[in-house]
Amino acid sequence: MATTAEELDRQALLEGIGCSRKRKEDPRFIQGKGNYVDDVKLPGMVYADMVRSPYAHARIKSINKEKALALPGVLAVLTAEDLKPLKLHWMPTLAGDVQAVLADEKVHFQYQEVAVVVATDRYIAADATELVEVEYEALPALVDPHKALDADAPILREDVKEKDNVGQGPRKHPNHIFSWEVGDRDTTQSALDTAEVVVKQDMLYPRVHPSPLETCGCVASFDKVKGQLTVYITSQAPHIVRTVVSILSGVAESKIRIISPDIGGGFGNKVGVYPGYVTAIVASIVLGTPVKWIEDRIENISTTAWARDYHMTGELAADISGRIKGLRVNVLADHGAFNSHAQPTKWPAGLFSICTGSYDIPTAHVKVDGVYTNKSPGGVAYRCSFRVTEAVYLIERMMDILAQKLNIDKAEIRRRNFIKADAFPYKTALGWEVDSGNYQAALAKVLDAVHYDDLRKEQAEKRSRGELMGIGLVTFTEIVGAGPSKACDVLGVGMFESAEIRVHPTGSVIARMGTISTGQAHQTTYAQIIATELGLPSEDIQIEEGDTDTAPYGLGTYGSRSTPVGGAATAVAARKIRAKAQKIAAHLLEVSEADLDWDVDRFKVKGVPGQEKTMKEIAWAAYNNVPDGMEMGLEAVDYYDPPNFTYPFGAYLCVVDIDKLTGETKVRRFYALDDCGTRINPMIIEGQIHGGLTEGFAVAMGQEMPYDAEGNLLGNTFMDYFIPTFVETPHWETDYTVTPSPHHPLGAKGVAESPHVGSIPCFTSAIVDAFAHLGVTHMDMPHSAYRVWQKIHELGLDKQA
Amino acid sequence: MAKKLIAFKLNNQPVEVLIEARELLVHVLREQLAQTGTHIGCETSHCGACTVDFNGESVKSCTVLAIQANGGEVLTVEGLAQNGTLHPLQEAFMQDHGLQCGFCTPGMLMRSFRFLQENPDPTEEEIRSGMAGNLCRCTGYQNIVKAVKSAAAKMQPA
Ligand code: FES
Ligand code: FES
Numbered sequence: 001m002a003t004t005a006e007e008l009d010r011q012a013l014l015e016g017i018g019c020s021r022k023r024k025e026d027p028r029f030i031q032g033k034g035n036y037v038d039d040v041k042l043p044g045m046v047y048a049d050m051v052r053s054p055y056a057h058a059r060i061k062s063i064n065k066e067k068a069l070a071l072p073g074v075l076a077v078l079t080a081e082d083l084k085p086l087k088l089h090w091m092p093t094l095a096g097d098v099q100a101v102l103a104d105e106k107v108h109f110q111y112q113e114v115a116v117v118v119a120t121d122r123y124i125a126a127d128a129t130e131l132v133e134v135e136y137e138a139l140p141a142l143v144d145p146h147k148a149l150d151a152d153a154p155i156l157r158e159d160v161k162e163k164d165n166v167g168q169g170p171r172k173h174p175n176h177i178f179s180w181e182v183g184d185r186d187t188t189q190s191a192l193d194t195a196e197v198v199v200k201q202d203m204l205y206p207r208v209h210p211s212p213l214e215t216c217g218c219v220a221s222f223d224k225v226k227g228q229l230t231v232y233i234t235s236q237a238p239h240i241v242r243t244v245v246s247i248l249s250g251v252a253e254s255k256i257r258i259i260s261p262d263i264g265g266g267f268g269n270k271v272g273v274y275p276g277y278v279t280a281i282v283a284s285i286v287l288g289t290p291v292k293w294i295e296d297r298i299e300n301i302s303t304t305a306w307a308r309d310y311h312m313t314g315e316l317a318a319d320i321s322g323r324i325k326g327l328r329v330n331v332l333a334d335h336g337a338f339n340s341h342a343q344p345t346k347w348p349a350g351l352f353s354i355c356t357g358s359y360d361i362p363t364a365h366v367k368v369d370g371v372y373t374n375k376s377p378g379g380v381a382y383r384c385s386f387r388v389t390e391a392v393y394l395i396e397r398m399m400d401i402l403a404q405k406l407n408i409d410k411a412e413i414r415r416r417n418f419i420k421a422d423a424f425p426y427k428t429a430l431g432w433e434v435d436s437g438n439y440q441a442a443l444a445k446v447l448d449a450v451h452y453d454d455l456r457k458e459q460a461e462k463r464s465r466g467e468l469m470g471i472g473l474v475t476f477t478e479i480v481g482a483g484p485s486k487a488c489d490v491l492g493v494g495m496f497e498s499a500e501i502r503v504h505p506t507g508s509v510i511a512r513m514g515t516i517s518t519g520q521a522h523q524t525t526y527a528q529i530i531a532t533e534l535g536l537p538s539e540d541i542q543i544e545e546g547d548t549d550t551a552p553y554g555l556g557t558y559g560s561r562s563t564p565v566g567g568a569a570t571a572v573a574a575r576k577i578r579a580k581a582q583k584i585a586a587h588l589l590e591v592s593e594a595d596l597d598w599d600v601d602r603f604k605v606k607g608v609p610g611q612e613k614t615m616k617e618i619a620w621a622a623y624n625n626v627p628d629g630m631e632m633g634l635e636a637v638d639y640y641d642p643p644n645f646t647y648p649f650g651a652y653l654c655v656v657d658i659d660k661l662t663g664e665t666k667v668r669r670f671y672a673l674d675d676c677g678t679r680i681n682p683m684i685i686e687g688q689i690h691g692g693l694t695e696g697f698a699v700a701m702g703q704e705m706p707y708d709a710e711g712n713l714l715g716n717t718f719m720d721y722f723i724p725t726f727v728e729t730p731h732w733e734t735d736y737t738v739t740p741s742p743h744h745p746l747g748a749k750g751v752a753e754s755p756h757v758g759s760i761p762c763f764t765s766a767i768v769d770a771f772a773h774l775g776v777t778h779m780d781m782p783h784s785a786y787r788v789w790q791k792i793h794e795l796g797l798d799k800q801a
Numbered sequence: 802m803a804k805k806l807i808a809f810k811l812n813n814q815p816v817e818v819l820i821e822a823r824e825l826l827v828h829v830l831r832e833q834l835a836q837t838g839t840h841i842g843c844e845t846s847h848c849g850a851c852t853v854d855f856n857g858e859s860v861k862s863c864t865v866l867a868i869q870a871n872g873g874e875v876l877t878v879e880g881l882a883q884n885g886t887l888h889p890l891q892e893a894f895m896q897d898h899g900l901q902c903g904f905c906t907p908g909m910l911m912r913s914f915r916f917l918q919e920n921p922d923p924t925e926e927e928i929r930s931g932m933a934g935n936l937c938r939c940t941g942y943q944n945i946v947k948a949v950k951s952a953a954a955k956m957q958p959a
Pocket of ligand 1 (some may be wrong): 840841842843844845846847848849850851852861862863864
């Protein structure tokens with residue numbers, strides 16, 4: 001710990017942990033010199049485009065390619081028939097199911113990939129998709145998941161009709177994917193039977209799409225002579241892509257190079273392996289030339305991974321003072337046409353069982369059933385860790401509903417049920433060990449900052465005048481940093497993370513990680529961790545990620561895992577280097593290791609001022625003067641398998657005013673306090689919070705993927721899928737407390753997803769609160785002006801006086 | 802398809818390029834003229850990632866035919882820095898953390914470049930409405946507003 005002014009100066013020069021260092025990534029982005037996938041141009045490159053199904057459910061009677069092939073510039077048209085001999089017409093999903101790469105006899109969702117066209121330019125490829133003639137026989141579509149298990153429901157997946165297991169346990173109907181249960185059914189039942197109060201609520205978390213500004217795409221380049229495949233790809237998990245591509249294609253992993261260059265946002269959308277990638281790779285292998293495939297926005301929203309679509313029922317048992325006695329949750333999960341959910345393979349409902357939240361709940365039981373419908377496959381965490389958003393929404397809504405039922409303030413009901421600050425690590429009824437927390441302090445700080453009591457007074461006055469003002473409150477706990485490999489794997493690969501650090505003779509550093517930034521600025525923040533751990537300036541530390549030929553194997557960036565797992569690997573690898581450096585320093589200073597103290601950027605001999613070696617001097621010595629028996633060089637690798645998840649938390653408060661005649665909501669105030677443990681770069685943390693809150697605002701206030709009864713997707717452009725602009729987006733106020741994670745080497749917990757997870761129920765809480773005095777306890781999202789107006793109208797509040 | 806030769810000024814340099822009549826300006830900039838700073842986020846004129854300055858106005862280059870540029874002047878993000886010196890907006894975006902993934906950034910810069918000429922001393926609200934045609938999925942806009950405001954202050958004649 002630096003204390004003297006001189007030490008603090010040296011520490012500041014490092015720009016290490018805690019410094020709001022400007023981003024290393026910015027100079028290239030502000031000058032148009034980023035390198036995104038669509039910027040990649042290889043010699044001889046050609047373009048792929050997709051023929052897609054207009055039907056949600058249909059049998060393919062015939063496909064006629066002749067006219068398309070006759071168009072000058074068209075090089076190939078591939079269908080499932082062409083991929084069959086290569087056994088590439090189906091691919092495994094991360095959830096144990098299979099997904100059609102190109103529709104095999106049937107289509108199962110609108111816009112499904114039916115054929116791929118390859119042509120010399122993207123205009124010709126687009127023209128040719130219109131010339132491929134596909135004859136369909138339309139079949140009845142299954143859109144409503146509540147009807148999926150009916151005896152007379154149309155059977156969707158003929159390919160797995162006979163199977164009693166599609167990768168996630170026994171199933172009871174051809175449209176059923178899995179049942180997953182956790183917790184104690186009997187004690188929960190008896191808690192509900194004997195409780196003084198029970199509240200129950202159905203709620204729908206609609207299907208939404210992460211829609212990063214850059215769509216998905218790739219450039220595949222197969223070198224026939226060397227037998228090597230290079231793929232530039234928009235992937236949040238390039239190493240997993242390499243493994244999947246190797247398994248699919250039979251090409252050795254060592255001959256496949258996956259490069260995630262700059263990525264224009266991910267938010268979960270870029271975790272999966274999509275038919276477009278696979279067909280571009282196949283086309284490159286077949287044609288021997290590089291092939292580019294880039295989705296347009298309609299394709300992005302319609303076919304690559306969406307999130308949520310959870311139909312939930314929550315039940316809370318409590319006593320009349322509001323103390324919770326038990327929680328039961330039943331969920332019907334609409335997984336679409338193929339179960340290609342991206343999540344740890346053994347967890348069909350992800351980490352949903354974190355749904356006991358920040359509260360000390362003695363018993364709980366959760367059951368989730370997944371079903372097939374004629375909708376696009378996928379299902380990812382949209383800026384959250386695998387269903388944590390759904391879990392937090394459920395428990396935070398239930399807390400409000402219980403508060404209303406008992407006429408207790410929503411802050412007070414939370415205080416009465418919080419896990420106490422001295423009870424950590426705390427084992428939840430559903431089996432998680434929450435590492436650390438201080439929920440009371442966070443809540444108190446927020447209520448103080450916004451003058452909660454005054455807000456309540458103002459609201460009472462407004463209500464008496466017939467105005468609609470709502471106060472939303474949420475005290476959430478997240479679970480991130482997947483995860484301990486004993487609990488989490490992806491296709492059998494444990495969810496560790498990796499870092500490889502090399503210190504050069506002059507003290508500059510290159511480090512490579514298995515994660516990949518999609519905007520989080522890893523090049524900036526990982527360097528800060530190394531700077532603090534090694535006492536070398538951030539400025540001289542180069543971070544590289546995303547190239548599987550150079551980076552160590554890692555599971556990638558999603559589920560807020562970069563800091564909790566990748567950051568831990570970085571710190572541990574750096575500590576290995578420092579341990580070696582200490583030995584070298586002892587050798588140079590001719591003392592024993594134990595006589596040395598670490599001081600910001602150097603080792604000092606205890607009690608002998610001036611006897612010291614800086615890290616730079618040690619780096620030089622590592623290449624020419626090391627102790628006997630030690631190998632030269634100064635580098636280390638760490639594959640970090642976390643002992644536990646991390647549990648960031650926060651307290652959010654939102655104030656809304658609703659226009660009684662239009663239903664429009666004005667977010668007057670949004671105060672977000674986050675505790676993500678140790679803060680590595682406060683500027684970047686705040687930026688992540690702004691972004692997460694804005695995405696939460698989008699989800700709560702307008703995003704949804706609506707399907708009609710035939711399975712037509714009714715909103716798949718930026719015209720009708722809500723992306724808030726500068727104008728709608730509220731002004732955000734941020735705050736923090738610091739409760740370090742006890743098991744993370746730096747005490748850091750991860751932050752980027754908390755604001756998304758926490759803000760969504762906060763908006764709902766505020767909107768419902770505006771109507772709470774009229775007996776309203778819940779309203780489903782999205783809270784668009786029209787839907788809010790419907791509630792106003794139903795309550796008769798829009799009558800002009 | 803018959804090709805046509807067009808000529809225009811790109812970032813103050815004359816360029817000539819052979820195009821098809823149906824080609825969009827954004828594709829010609831990116832693919833023929835290798836100026837990949839201008840991005841495509843939707844191709845339906847909603848996101849503004851493709852915003853460039855054309856004859857003194859902001860346009861979404863996914864909705865402009867390249868042939869319309871014939872004889873005109875186009876400025877892209879690559880032309881914003883002058884003689885190796887960053888534009889004050891570029892500086893401000895860095896200082897105020899106005900970008901994350903960077904995909905919207907060229908469009909944001911080009912729109913704010915024109916906006917500050919239309920309104921050199923804007924309020925926060927004016928910035929928000931003047932930039933509303935540009936979407937960002939990462940930043941939540943707040944720091945972009947801050948950056949545009951601080952650049953405006955720096956650009957004020959002393
Ligand atoms: S790409 Fe032009 S507005 Fe989106
Ligand atoms: S910085 Fe990613 S879209 Fe704006």
